[in-house]
Amino acid sequence: MFEHTFIGLDVHAVNVVGHALNPATGEISNHTMASDPALVLEWLGRFTPPLKVVYESGPSGFVLARYLRAAGINCVVAASSKLLRAPGDRIKTDRRDARVLAEM
Template sequence: MFTERTSVGLDVHARSVAAAAIDGVTGELVQAKLTPSHEHIRSWIQELPGPAAVTYEAGPTGFGLYRHLTAAGVRCLVAAPSKLQKPSGDRVKTDAKDAVHLARLLRLDEITAVAIPSADQEAARDLVRAREDCRGDLTSMFRLAAG
């Protein structure tokens, strides 16, 4: 059950973050364009009427933001992208709309969260992926040289 006053949706990218917050008491919607700095995101969230809960989609940026926010005492859910309900009728997709949609789903308690790996597990997974990428690159180079 959603108990926080403010629900926050973040559309996180490597170079920018679209943020939307819905105040459960007043219904006010606040939107912002943030840098991907964890400190910047946390400070913006802490300026909102609290307490706040946050969600963002799992993706290539990893789970560092989740760890940073939870360490600061902010409840954070990392949403499974394949389990998100899609907004009906709206064919124009923007980062800002995605952030608002995430905030609304969080407010309705409709987020299916992914399991968060430990920092060590995530680092090991990244290492394995990098190794596999190198192996694929080497195989391609050998095929080109032999061809």
């Protein structure tokens, strides 16, 4: 079976919070790093390919997506207004946002 590692990123100007989920092994990893595409790519290098990465669109733009795609990583920028949220899900933390994206 062809399995991916799913990664959600909560991207901000100062930092990026990542949440990785490998459904085959059950491995979960969380990491906070500076908002530098090279550091994000370095963290992603810890996981067995293929990877599927997603982050919400916002003021950070598409710089990170272009950088990751140039490195051969499947990266999607999702419109935050189109993401489904559970009713009553009002607790917002960077780690939780990254987890929700990885689990989509």
